[in-house]
Amino acid sequence: MKSNSPDLFRTIILSILAIGFIMLGFSGYLTPVIKIALQPLVRLQTKVSEQYYAISNSINTPKDINVLITKNAELEAEVSKLQSQIISLQQQLNEYQILSALLDFARANPDFHYSSASVIGKDPSPFLHYIIINRGSDDGLQRGMPVVSDKGLIGRIANVIPEASRVLLITDPGSKLNVRLQPTNAEGILIGSITGDLLLDFIPQDANISNGDLVLTSGLGGDYPPNILIGQVSSIRKQDYALFQSGSVQPTVDFSHLEIVLIITNFKSFNITPLQPTPVNP
Amino acid sequence: MSTIISIPIFIGLVILQTSIINQMPLLQGTPDISMLVLIAWSLLSKDNSAWFWGLFSAILIGFVSTLPLLVYLISYLSIVEITLITKRQVWQKPYFTMIIITFVGTILTHFLSYLMINLTHSTLPLMDTINLITLPSLLLNLLLSIPIYALIQDVSETIFPTELES
Numbered sequence: 458m459k460s461n462s463p464d465l466f467r468t469i470i471l472s473i474l475a476i477g478f479i480m481l482g483f484s485g486y487l488t489p490v491i492k493i494a495l496q497p498l499v500r501l502q503t504k505v506s507e508q509y510y511a512i513s514n515s516i517n518t519p520k521d522i523n524v525l526i527t528k529n530a531e532l533e534a535e536v537s538k539l540q541s542q543i544i545s546l547q548q549q550l551n552e553y554q555i556l557s558a559l560l561d562f563a564r565a566n567p568d569f570h571y572s573s574a575s576v577i578g579k580d581p582s583p584f585l586h587y588i589i590i591n592r593g594s595d596d597g598l599q600r601g602m603p604v605v606s607d608k609g610l611i612g613r614i615a616n617v618i619p620e621a622s623r624v625l626l627i628t629d630p631g632s633k634l635n636v637r638l639q640p641t642n643a644e645g646i647l648i649g650s651i652t653g654d655l656l657l658d659f660i661p662q663d664a665n666i667s668n669g670d671l672v673l674t675s676g677l678g679g680d681y682p683p684n685i686l687i688g689q690v691s692s693i694r695k696q697d698y699a700l701f702q703s704g705s706v707q708p709t710v711d712f713s714h715l716e717i718v719l720i721i722t723n724f725k726s727f728n729i730t731p732l733q734p735t736p737v738n739p
Numbered sequence: 740m741s742t743i744i745s746i747p748i749f750i751g752l753v754i755l756q757t758s759i760i761n762q763m764p765l766l767q768g769t770p771d772i773s774m775l776v777l778i779a780w781s782l783l784s785k786d787n788s789a790w791f792w793g794l795f796s797a798i799l800i801g802f803v804s805t806l807p808l809l810v811y812l813i814s815y816l817s818i819v820e821i822t823l824i825t826k827r828q829v830w831q832k833p834y835f836t837m838i839i840i841t842f843v844g845t846i847l848t849h850f851l852s853y854l855m856i857n858l859t860h861s862t863l864p865l866m867d868t869i870n871l872i873t874l875p876s877l878l879l880n881l882l883l884s885i886p887i888y889a890l891i892q893d894v895s896e897t898i899f900p901t902e903l904e905s
Contacts, residue, residue: 580757580806581753581756581800583769583876584852585860630863650867651868651872652767652867
């Protein structure tokens with residue numbers, strides 16, 4: 458019994474000390490002491506942790522690079538796919554805008570029946586102004602049918618094969634067509650040239666023509682229907698001693714960027730050569 | 740092999756010429772890549788296939804073009820003949836020969852085209868034709884002649900592999 462009392466006393470003292478330290482700890486009086494005591498431990502912990510992460514990274518990083526490379530390739534493929542989709546959509550939008558303009562033109566000129574075609578090439582010879590379209594006799598196209606765009610006259614079909622046609626542009630040096638000027642109603646002939654410029658000739662001297670006058674097809678000659686817009690007069694040359702006035706025309710159609718065209722399918726050009734007078738030998 | 744390969748080559752060239760190259764003229768002139776390939780092949784071929792290449796390209800372009808087939812037949816076959824003759828004379832300077840034949844071939848093709856258009860189609864003003872079509876086309880043909888020669892040289896080496904010295 459006697460031997461137990463010092464142990465009990467020690468326990469009580471230790472408990473009081475422990476409670477006291479706890480109380481001091483909670484009240485914050487021991488913080489500097491704890492800090493001093495923990496600092497070396499934290500440093501040691503940091504060192505060990507750093508070494509662990511260094512070793513861990515050296516083992517795991519190659520795997521991560523491979524994953525990243527794969528992911529990067531997937532993303533690049535996705536980006537290029539989206540870019541090609543954007544280009545495709547832009548093309549569709551462009552095509553839609555052209556078709557919409559062509560539709561407006563067709564609605565504004567309801568007398569004609571139209572067939573649309575894409576321009577797929579130009580004549581290989583730089584001397585000639587012809588385009589090749591992707592519609593031919595299989596689609597009901599025939600030689601001589603007029604070809605227009607939403608802006609105005611382009612030309613007429615010169616040759617047809619089952620799948621494609623060749624169109625003679627009005628800018629070709631061999632193209633000549635009868636035109637009428639608005640508002641004067643004066644008539645003349647529009648001639649193409651190797652530069653692609655449109656030249657106006659055989660306008661009567663008494664016609665009062667000015668820059669900006671509209672140039673339309675007259676329908677004479679039977680190659681084109683009347684009243685299709687071609688362009689505007691950009692210059693006039695009138696000389697007192699000449700029989701006719703001449704000039705140049707700014708076309709409304711941009712012949713360097715033809716993509717989709719309309720063919721007027723219910724117009725039949727007719728050959729007036731037999732009606733032209735021939736010299737009679739005495 | 741050397742004759743058969745000309746078929747896809749010229750079909751591709753004509754598509755390229757009509758759909759892309761002719762859309763990018765210099766003034767009104769455009770390069771004639773079929774003619775350049777024909778000249779390069781005539782210089783590099785080691786058999787008589789150049790005649791077939793000339794005939795096939797002339798027929799193909801004559802079919803696509805509004806110009807009469809005769810223009811291309813005469814000009815392309817003449818170019819093959821001139822090239823083969825020149826190759827025998829100046830065989831050590833292929834690049835020089837390529838440039839000379841390109842010059843002669845362009846002038847010949849344009850002269851025949853001009854003549855035929857004036858006879859059958861419409862009257863072209865001579866000076867405008869030279870200034871706006873022939874000179875720019877000549878420049879483009881000369882610029883493209885060397886790269887096309889190098890390209891056809893690779894094709895030629897595939898068809899006619901050089902024997903290695905032991």
